[in-house]
Amino acid sequence: MSVNSYVVGFPRIGEQRELKKVLESFWAKDCSFDDVKKVASDLKKRHWKYQKDAGIEFISSNDFSLYDNVLDTCILLNAIPKRFKNLKNEELYFSMARGNDSTVAMEMTKWFNTNYHYIVPELSLEDEYKLNATKIVEEYKEAKELGIKTKINIIGPITFLALSKRVDRGDTFELLNKILPIYEELLKELEKLDDEIFVQFDEPTFVKDNDSKILSLIKPAYDRLCEVSKNIKVVVTTYFEHSIEATKVLVNTPVWGIGLDFLYGEENIQALEDISKSNKKLIAGIVDGRNIWKNDIQTSLEKLSNISKTIDKDNLIVSSSCSLLHTPFTLKYEEKLQDEIKDWLSYSCEKLEEINLISKIFFNGVDNLKEKELLDLEKNIKSNFERKHSNLIHDENVQKRINVINSFENFSRDGSFQERIKLQKEILKYKDLATTTIGSFPQTPEVRKSRRDFKNATISKEQYLKDMKNYIDECIAFQEDCDLEVLVHGEPERNDMVEYFGEQLKGFAFSQNGWVQSYGSRCVKPPFIFGDISRPKAMTVDWITYAQSKTKKIMKGMLTGPVTILNWSFVRDDIPRSEISKQIAIAISDEIDDLQKAGIKIIQVDEAAFKEGYPLRNEKIKDYENWAVRDFKIAVSSAKKETQIHTHMCYSEFNDIIKTIEDMDADVISIETARSGNELLKIFKKVGYKQEVGPGVYDIHSPRVPSVEEMKTQIKLLLKVLPKEQLWINPDCGLKTRKWKETKQSLLNMVEAVKQIRAEYR
Template sequence: MTTSSLGYPRIGEQREWKKALEAYWSNSISEDDLHAQLKEIRLNHLRKQKRAGIDVIPVGDFTYYDHILDASVMFGLIPKRYDYSGGPVSIDTYFAMARGNAKAPACEMTKWYNTNYHYIVPELQDMTPTVTENRLVTLYKEAKDELGIEGKPVLIGPYSFLKLAKHYDLSQTEDWLKQLTVVYSQVLRELEEAGVLWVQLDEPSLVTNVTDEEMAYVKDIYETLHADVPNLQIIVQTYFDAVENYDQVVELPVAGIGLDFVHDGGKNLHAIQTKGFPGDKVLAAGVIDGRNIWKAKVVDKLALLEQVKQVVKTPEKLWIQPSSSLLHTPVTVQNEPELDSVLKRALSFADEKLIEVVTLKELLYSDQSADHTAIRENQQLFKDIEATGWRKQEPDTEAFSEVSRTASYEQRRPKQLEKWNLPILPTTTIGSFPQTKEVRRLRAQVKKGSITEEDYKTQINDYISTWIKHQEEIGLDVLVHGEFERNDMVEFFGERLEGFAFTKNAWVQSYGSRGVKPPIIYGDVRFKQPMTVEETVYAQSLTSKPVKGMLTGPVTILNWSFERDDLPKFQVAFQIAEAIKEEVSALENAGIEMIQIDEPALREGLPLKEQDWKTYLDWAVHAFRLSSSHVQDTTQIHTHMCYSEFQDIIDAIRALDADVISIETSRSQGDILSTFEENTYELGIGLGVYDIHSPRVPSEEEMSTILNRALKVLPVERFWVNPDCGLKTRKEEETIAALKLMVNAAKHARKQVATTSS
């Protein structure tokens, strides 16, 4: 029997990867230094997997920014705006595609399936794929020559790559797949010539709704690849759900199929038991959760593997592995000395998950009696968790009752117009302002006790005061306090609610060098005391303009945390919603009557199969309304969503009944506006007119282009103007310059509207 891994976290135990990238971007190290530092990090990750006892170790999962961007670059799919002229792609062009530069905006970035990881979207317009440089050969040889590791090169599969791309007509799907198959064949032939034994082609899109026509394309792709490289052993790897078209997938002419037995709802297991599994193929069984951080119940996992063994009777044909890449988990629990002892024992990060995989292999063909040390210790752990009393609420799967505001939007709107008296096309921001080193140092000092709480509050108020002045000088209509006291939009609230635990070093990559430390929801969530009132009220005291209260919504807090796995997700969301509801009341009672409850992760949590959407959206909408529907008619509820394929959930967005929703439009070049060209949206909407994830300051003309297009499809009286997202990652000078241009664009648009009206 074989143990395997699908991918390892890039970020490093102490975020070494992030630090190296940012040092290069700030010109603190040279390109040679960057390559050297990242090579050492990459080799160290391979060493750790080898020491853990993993038999088949992936190479090629490590990246300088994003693995999908790596594939785009390897296949020469470089948009014309980057002045690419062929051959190997320079590091500057690579990073320009990810981050933008002075000449060209970045490529679009969006969520990786239903995770909080962001990938760089391939663009296919007016291009022909060609292999620029086979990085997988280089990485394979590096692992073999320097560490003696017979690595398994990993690459996104051609079908999933195309499904993740944009700017191609659906009628061209077959043609594009044929073109991609040509370059994939070349890459695989070169790998075969280099001596590679196994290649992992990731096809997560095979767990989504796949049409018969698309499945026929997939069959053609893999028949062509098999004919081109008949001796190379390819494993088609799926994850995040059960495969669609199971019969056709397992009959693909490849050496192995990887299935997720954690997030499949039992469907993959049912499929292999009722339909069998080809005896000539490897079944790579993902049995350890690659997305959450709880230690597995060993007895349950062994029982699952015993059922798999009944189907895959030859030990050599069964691989044990995580359910997905460990990219979505922190590196190791060993760097968390301050966690509660029982909680720490209950956690399993990437390094610990590899050990769990190896332990299962050892146990599966050995004495599995209850006296076995590994089993006995694991069972005692779960008894100790139960004894803590963290989890008192019992699962409740009953239907939930309707929650709504007392007045409809059309009834509320005139009252709000009278109360707020804003100009048409009101301008605002999404919430946060630049989190400088000084701000972060200040938070660290108060946490360590090196400054008093009083001194800390005084300095935070100074930042708030400075940015209230900046906003007034810029000319924004609705202001925010800047969120300088907040480390992270989820962590901040979790630290102030019951049921959450926090780590010191459990970083997970979100996009590029941006890491997050998801809170751990280990018990029942409860409100303790007001969390945001003091800073918001202080900001409002400094200006006559409205200041929004800024909250994170219940679905986002859930989706951006490592949630407990003993309750249904919706029930945990409702617990959080009840807590946020109390915070909304506290703000309203303090005179803050414009309140933004951000739900950037609502679309992200959408199940990968369309037939499962309604159940999720029903409880997600209910959670939001539970937190927001109790307010007065004049209280204006805002929400914000990032990188949403808005057309998929427009009915659910409407059902939130938020007075204003702001969404991203700039990085997708305004493509989302097509949703409003095809659908009526009756509530207020703010379209992000510039990309905050890039250091590039856009021109006023670029913002005006988005504004003008929007005004053709949206009623001007319901249209707000704002950036794409919060501004915490940007520098002060970038932020002020961009916001001034945004306000100018809005003012010019107002004049155009006034001229047209007259």
């Protein structure tokens, strides 16, 4: 009996975030690196066993990382920037990721259109690449000792270069012939490990609109890699979109298999004829690696049946659509979810069972299922039917408001930016180079405990409010002592910038343990959007008005925008994402109206995830931009001319979306630029951007404290691009994950740098 089951990759943070906890303990010097290695080893063994017990045949090694797989590839190739060359081992590794007292970390940005961040490699023609295969070899041997023969996951050479930047301003692809010999040397090392080795080269960059030059690199590269050893079977895997053009090239190379995503890249069906003629294995991604809904097994079997009309069944393997890194670990600990909603869900471990069951049915037929497997199939059919017809999903009142909104043709605010900003400056009276922060301040253990105790009903509401207000008081007192000019309340009541709002909106559900990795040890717990969305009552007004009552300075209201709430949630898949975003936008608009009626004069609507929601294919971008801009405008449409609207965007390349940012028509935009220098800002000058800008002057993802002189240098660089009248000065993101000591000193230095710059430029 044939069972062909494959998982592209598996989460590594641990089912109870064990890796996060030991890493942060190590960074705090509360444990040794040997402790980190032990936890990592235990997790890898446990994860391999889960997959084996679930019946998965193709299990990965080297999908595990202590921080990031792209960073691991830098170590593999010795692609190490000069400023780290004097460091070794774990000090080198974590300094590249996080920086240290004397050295700035490497840049970090989003992994395609997901909320996972990777470390951006810094390459140069002067680099001397050499192989360091220790991690890969040791992991394979670890698994083999457990009786598990793994496939070895490696970031493919073309994707590695596509994700890199040249510090000497050249084209990264010029370096292909320098790194390919290292990849070949690696395969020669791997050949020694077993009689037959499967190597999965992850090449997600193939799903983008690649020009002919990049496509021309695929065949010579994979011809070379496949010729290294007859014992190595090469699989090239893509995901998140279709890769038709690249697939048409890959079929003419000696690769053993090609992995395609048939959920987010439905167009891949057009590549089947070419794959069939090549007689290669097709790893068919039909179980969703990016979302938490239970697989519709009947629909998956229909997809596989359609695929098998072109691809011989013997050449088909059932797979996750991408790595399961993007989904939570297991439903086992979800004890508080409403039973009806929990029955609709599937996390990583449950997806393993789905892949196995689909594979068994597809290859061996229903008649050969065991009693438990038959029962699982029946439960799956029942769950999907009940979700589709549940009364929890639909809300007539929401639909009525949507119909009203749909009748509008223009969602723009009253007045042009020039009118608004003149009025706002007269009322708000802020200086050039106005200082502020992005919103959150450090979440202390005491704050987290109070919030947790209140949630668990072990302290009273009165005590909880007292604790939160004490924090807000201290936060405001520090900001006033520091002489910041536009203040924030610090957000102690917020667990997460999306979850906090989702908890107060109808149509959202929440997990106890639905953690996914965002970067390094940073984990997020996205809410689930399962139904129509509405705002039963004000969400932030009481907190912000309390904070404003404690200071005569301007207090910003802090909201998360509709597109970010959408992109950082697990989203229902029964209606278009654009319709869900519109529902959220209406709720945010109501909140803005309540805030300004309560006297709040500046309101920040963060769209941190705006860029990451972009489609990977150009032909799909315009539609996304249209509804994403529409929904930001709907959200802020209730703001009066004198209410200043800020927004914030995280790590992004803005060159290709600057016109879209202009169309959003926010009065002030703050952006993360600290790790990338001044390059991101130049586009704002190039296009003649009129609105005000707050480029981050220091990196909050690193624990190091930049000096006054360092920040003055950064501000002077900003002033070479934009005039002081247009600039705000702030950190590059929220301060939630930082410690108070470093936060205070960094902000004191930032404010002092601004004072000295103002004096020099007076």
